[in-house]
Amino acid sequence: MTDDGYATFADERAALNELVLKHANLEIKRFFSLDSQAYRDGALPATTKEILGLVASLVLRCDDCVSYHLGRCRDEGVTTSELVDALGVGLIVGGSITIPHLRRAMKTWMELMGEESHLAAE
Amino acid sequence: MTDDGYATFADERAALNELVLKHANLEIKRFFSLDSQAYRDGALPATTKEILGLVASLVLRCDDCVSYHLGRCRDEGVTTSELVDALGVGLIVGGSITIPHLRRAMKTWMELMGEESHLAAE
Amino acid sequence: MTDDGYATFADERAALNELVLKHANLEIKRFFSLDSQAYRDGALPATTKEILGLVASLVLRCDDCVSYHLGRCRDEGVTTSELVDALGVGLIVGGSITIPHLRRAMKTWMELMGEESHLAAE
Amino acid sequence: MTDDGYATFADERAALNELVLKHANLEIKRFFSLDSQAYRDGALPATTKEILGLVASLVLRCDDCVSYHLGRCRDEGVTTSELVDALGVGLIVGGSITIPHLRRAMKTWMELMGEESHLAAE
Amino acid sequence: MTDDGYATFADERAALNELVLKHANLEIKRFFSLDSQAYRDGALPATTKEILGLVASLVLRCDDCVSYHLGRCRDEGVTTSELVDALGVGLIVGGSITIPHLRRAMKTWMELMGEESHLAAE
Amino acid sequence: MTDDGYATFADERAALNELVLKHANLEIKRFFSLDSQAYRDGALPATTKEILGLVASLVLRCDDCVSYHLGRCRDEGVTTSELVDALGVGLIVGGSITIPHLRRAMKTWMELMGEESHLAAE
Numbered sequence: 001m002t003d004d005g006y007a008t009f010a011d012e013r014a015a016l017n018e019l020v021l022k023h024a025n026l027e028i029k030r031f032f033s034l035d036s037q038a039y040r041d042g043a044l045p046a047t048t049k050e051i052l053g054l055v056a057s058l059v060l061r062c063d064d065c066v067s068y069h070l071g072r073c074r075d076e077g078v079t080t081s082e083l084v085d086a087l088g089v090g091l092i093v094g095g096s097i098t099i100p101h102l103r104r105a106m107k108t109w110m111e112l113m114g115e116e117s118h119l120a121a122e
Numbered sequence: 123m124t125d126d127g128y129a130t131f132a133d134e135r136a137a138l139n140e141l142v143l144k145h146a147n148l149e150i151k152r153f154f155s156l157d158s159q160a161y162r163d164g165a166l167p168a169t170t171k172e173i174l175g176l177v178a179s180l181v182l183r184c185d186d187c188v189s190y191h192l193g194r195c196r197d198e199g200v201t202t203s204e205l206v207d208a209l210g211v212g213l214i215v216g217g218s219i220t221i222p223h224l225r226r227a228m229k230t231w232m233e234l235m236g237e238e239s240h241l242a243a244e
Numbered sequence: 245m246t247d248d249g250y251a252t253f254a255d256e257r258a259a260l261n262e263l264v265l266k267h268a269n270l271e272i273k274r275f276f277s278l279d280s281q282a283y284r285d286g287a288l289p290a291t292t293k294e295i296l297g298l299v300a301s302l303v304l305r306c307d308d309c310v311s312y313h314l315g316r317c318r319d320e321g322v323t324t325s326e327l328v329d330a331l332g333v334g335l336i337v338g339g340s341i342t343i344p345h346l347r348r349a350m351k352t353w354m355e356l357m358g359e360e361s362h363l364a365a366e
Numbered sequence: 367m368t369d370d371g372y373a374t375f376a377d378e379r380a381a382l383n384e385l386v387l388k389h390a391n392l393e394i395k396r397f398f399s400l401d402s403q404a405y406r407d408g409a410l411p412a413t414t415k416e417i418l419g420l421v422a423s424l425v426l427r428c429d430d431c432v433s434y435h436l437g438r439c440r441d442e443g444v445t446t447s448e449l450v451d452a453l454g455v456g457l458i459v460g461g462s463i464t465i466p467h468l469r470r471a472m473k474t475w476m477e478l479m480g481e482e483s484h485l486a487a488e
Numbered sequence: 489m490t491d492d493g494y495a496t497f498a499d500e501r502a503a504l505n506e507l508v509l510k511h512a513n514l515e516i517k518r519f520f521s522l523d524s525q526a527y528r529d530g531a532l533p534a535t536t537k538e539i540l541g542l543v544a545s546l547v548l549r550c551d552d553c554v555s556y557h558l559g560r561c562r563d564e565g566v567t568t569s570e571l572v573d574a575l576g577v578g579l580i581v582g583g584s585i586t587i588p589h590l591r592r593a594m595k596t597w598m599e600l601m602g603e604e605s606h607l608a609a610e
Numbered sequence: 611m612t613d614d615g616y617a618t619f620a621d622e623r624a625a626l627n628e629l630v631l632k633h634a635n636l637e638i639k640r641f642f643s644l645d646s647q648a649y650r651d652g653a654l655p656a657t658t659k660e661i662l663g664l665v666a667s668l669v670l671r672c673d674d675c676v677s678y679h680l681g682r683c684r685d686e687g688v689t690t691s692e693l694v695d696a697l698g699v700g701l702i703v704g705g706s707i708t709i710p711h712l713r714r715a716m717k718t719w720m721e722l723m724g725e726e727s728h729l730a731a732e
Binding site: 383389394397401422423 | 549568569572573575576579580584585587588590591592594595598
């Protein structure tokens with residue numbers, strides 16, 4: 001995610017997804033559709049699936065994917081304690097190489113929670 | 123995991139963990155201890171944390187880690203439908219490169235569930 | 245791939261794919277279907293797509309995926325010189341960490357080409 | 367790639383490559399030379415090799431490498447349909463974790479094709 | 489690392505580490521503590537451990553981690569020739585996909601060495 | 611590495627390297643040559659470079675690469691305490707996902723040190 005905050009990220013993501021889908025072939029379109037379906041309520045609730053998407057994104061070290069799932073976790077009512085527990089599992093599995101992403105995840109989460117993270121340099 | 127099944131894997135894992143800890147320095151010992159703590163009940167229940175560990179292991183494509191968390195998911199009472207949902211999220215996030223690990227995960231899960239996987243070549 | 249050769253790999257793969265699909269949810273089934281479609285003739289011919297799948301598998305270091313695409317490259321009539329060129333690109337992009345996979349790829353390719361690789365220890 | 371577009375990326379890349387080579391040891395110099403050779407016409411044409419480099423870069427999720435190969439694909443006359451097919455293979459192999467890179471790749475490609483991507487927020 | 493140079497990076501890192509630790513659970517706190525311990529003098533001197541951390545960060549392609557270890561290598565008195573040798577090993581192991589990180593590493597190192605890298609575009 | 615021990619691994623590696631080089635193009639041959647040069651004494655001694663190769667291989671999770679560098683570390687006179695320190699850095703950087711490779715590394719090291727690892731199941 002850029003340093004411009006979650007709203008800018010979400011806008012850019014939406015605009016570029018539109019650009020991708022405008023030029024996409026059938027396989028890419030189907031993949032994008034499948035990607036939405038995978039996080040709907042099923043045997044596991046959507047909340048758990050979003051936490052799974054978050055931790056998978058953290059250990060694979062993709063800031064944009066982490067930001068997206070943080071937004072969805074907020075929508076699903078995940079608490080800060082639950083989020084921290086999930087990130088903690090990702091940190092142990094993925095090691096110190098995930099720490100820069102953990103730092104940015106916490107900054108974004110604070111923004112999403114509506115708390116000014118006065119500590120965070122910009 | 124070797125092709126010799128879950129029990130052989132678990133025995134080898136235990137024996138080699140003992141070997142590592144016999145020669146480990148303080149940092150390695152502390153990491154191993156931390157690795158156990160991270161999956162205990164907290165803000166998230168142990169069951170969810172094991173599913174997180176499983177999906178993180180799948181997208182990072184580590185058969186041994188997948189096998190270990192499958193055993194723990196079984197202990198925690200995860201159902202086959204829940205497991206399949208979790209693996210489905212991992213597959214979408216991680217792509218077709220995770221499929222060989224998904225195949226082996228399903229074979230191990232069937233063994234853990236006590237079902238003969240008559241289909242599976244050995 | 246196991247050390248038992250391409251035929252054993254292909255049999256195991258087919259049997260375990262059947263096991264996965266027997267227990268799969270809708271997302272996993274759709275992904276498997278999409279995974280076949282992606283390599284069909286399109287703007288790029290199937291041959292090029294298989295070579296792409298091969299090099300992507302090499303740099304992501306998945307032996308089973310490499311073996312599968314080697315089989316498909318053989319079916320598509322890729323020559324050994326073309327294959328070596330493709331693997332060379334993968335080696336430069338992915339570095340020496342890909343060399344063990346390159347070694348096993350070459351052994352499998354020799355088997356697929358019907359040449360005894362008398363050099364290869366088993 | 368930075369958000370300043372392809373030209374800025376290409377200038378920075380050239381300047382920093384010069385800096386690296388000024389301080390490089392013999393191994394680094396030889397690797398840089400090898401890296402150019404690997405994409406020249408051989409058993410596979412340069413065009414195919416650039417597409418291979420692009421897809422390898424996408425699945426390994428390196429924006430700068432993707433941008434570089436997009437520029438080279440443009441030079442080699444790759445069409446948008448061919449490019450989309452190649453990115454589609456990368457997406458299926460690498461999963462949703464590659465989507466942020468796919469988005470940025472499409473934006474860069476539109477810039478290289480001389481089309482204003484009016485959709486893309488900046 | 490952002491393009492604002494090492495000092496900005498170091499300030500942001502410190503501020504966000506404080507934010508993480510303010511909200512961290514026990515496992516995350518212990519991991520951060522362990523992460524400092526791992527680079528202290530032991531059977532291997534701190535200098536060698538920092539070079540190890542640097543090369544591990546390069547092959548895993550994490551700019552922030554590379555920048556951090558470059559700062560520590562400077563503190564430990566690593567010379568430019570030693571640094572280049574270490575980066576060379578990382579380049580051979582990790583391949584051309586590491587080159588964008590190598591470029592940024594060299595730029596940061598020049599800044600840390602107090603040399604204007606007049607070549608480097610900003 | 612297979613479970614057949616270091617000698618079998620080393621024999622297979624040599625035989626398959628010969629097979630690769632028999633069919634290699636110029637780029638692959640040059641890369642293999644470069645790969646040897648990178649570990650020779652330079653600004654950093656060969657011993658340090660081998661430890662770098664080992665830790666890079668551990669965090670990238672390649673058993674064959676780890677085994678090879680363990681053999682070279684033994685040749686260079688690295689002690690068990692030094693080795694454990696290096697593996698500890700790799701574990702902290704790379705996280706619990708590296709543990710299966712750490713286990714197999716310790717088993718191989720014990721074999722190389724001529725100690726029966728009575729604990730290790732085979």
